Amino acid sequence: MLLYYLDLAGVAVFAASGILATRDRELDWLGAIVVATLTAIGGGTLRDLLLDRHPIFWVVDTTYLLVIVASAVATMLYLQWRRAPGFAFQVADALGLALFALSGASLTLAAGFAPLIAVLMGTMTGVTGGILRDIITAHVPLILRREIYATAAIGGICGYLLLLWLGVPEETAFVVGIVLVAGLRVLGFRWGLHLPTLKGR
Amino acid sequence: MLLYYLDLAGVAVFAASGILATRDRELDWLGAIVVATLTAIGGGTLRDLLLDRHPIFWVVDTTYLLVIVASAVATMLYLQWRRAPGFAFQVADALGLALFALSGASLTLAAGFAPLIAVLMGTMTGVTGGILRDIITAHVPLILRREIYATAAIGGICGYLLLLWLGVPEETAFVVGIVLVAGLRVLGFRWGLHLPTLKGR
């Protein structure tokens, strides 16, 4: 139940990030909602396809789509009224990354696959929506930036797996994992924190 | 049966749009056919994956692939002979958008999902081939242009759903929907028609 609401929160924040990414583009408001929707459902759709979970989450429950449209419209109205702070896009993206990374990892474990696979599946579920958004809106993918990005997802998922292994209840571990991913990502772009890059040579 | 021929028409026009999109690129003619094929099957493949329809439409019936290659080769031969008018690409893309949008919406209803889901699924089925084409050939996606694009798909699908709800026979509603999508899209790029954009601020 908690997981259901966190999933709804995930599509809502990713939808907002999708609208924010189309600000400097020329597409009309209905087109912007479509891009926001693709951003919001991208990661979870890939997760469901890879885990062979049918029907896909948003196909069988219209609540997701309604939440996405509501979040997209609210974001657009806000932008008509005032300028969003520069970090709004980054924060919405960080929360979406965190919520979907944990959701992907958790469902992979529930399907009986190995923890190592849960790390990859969670990371893919987390980063796919944002990569899709950045490619469709012709921006340089956030994952290519120097600050922590995929690394935040991996870090948070590993924390979640460690807590589970220590016997911490699933829901607690899940929430700690989300806080870890979003926290690492925000630390990344606020202070430019990053692991060593390959660019040296 | 009508739907089968309309699907064949859909892959044919998208294949032509794929060839036209590679005109100013350097890839060889066989590579151009591959890009045309990915454009033609992209939307329907996503539709079949999301609706868990297996085998995928083009895997089980080689007619699709033969039609795609024939359309691609015919387009290439035409281009050797004379210059295609500037709007040929836009028209081929508009027809593909229309045919696949309606096909996606119709199959979603047939699978028993909600009309709201049919709007999204149809829109995704319609826009995916073109997005894939534009990304692979390194063009700015048409969906980012200011004129009506995703909006045309949504408009036509809503018209189709409205007619069904009023008791109009499926095939009639389907054809009206196609004409609506293609018509809205062509109006869009001929007269620059568009809904308000977000860019104001």
Added chain:
Amino acid sequence: MLLYYLDLAGVAVFAASGILATRDRELDWLGAIVVATLTAIGGGTLRDLLLDRHPIFWVVDTTYLLVIVASAVATMLYLQWRRAPGFAFQVADALGLALFALSGASLTLAAGFAPLIAVLMGTMTGVTGGILRDIITAHVPLILRREIYATAAIGGICGYLLLLWLGVPEETAFVVGIVLVAGLRVLGFRWGLHLPTLKGR
């Protein structure tokens, strides 16, 4: 059994190509491993989704992921130590293209679909990893280059199908097909070999 090891070789070389593609990008080393992983599993994942093969190959067998990470780390260490020759990226990509093209074609035949479908499925399986890599890392897709690319995959798969039709044992035909794809591709970028392009007019 041979096919299993060739698949492992395929993910290893594509992972290396993924690392090489992130050299001139700013992402950190863990992010680079994620990009390498997406490159390595992209083609095979699409193949398994389209053929409805579940669980997806890398989800059920952690060996793939371990090989990918090992190959990515080895490539990164090598790059710390000395500069990779300019053609290393092209060779790794050519081998990945070859191994996955044949794997996709072979599994399509095994699933009972037509040889023509095997050509397309093999080509898609071969080119997808590289397209994904080039798009995520914001490079112009290799498939758009003038030299033989998709054409190499199609040529090698046709050679493999021809040998099978002549009664040559599957494993022999498979290996000849790999050599053909990689050979055609390497000939392509070493001597600029290519079929006629569309650009004439």
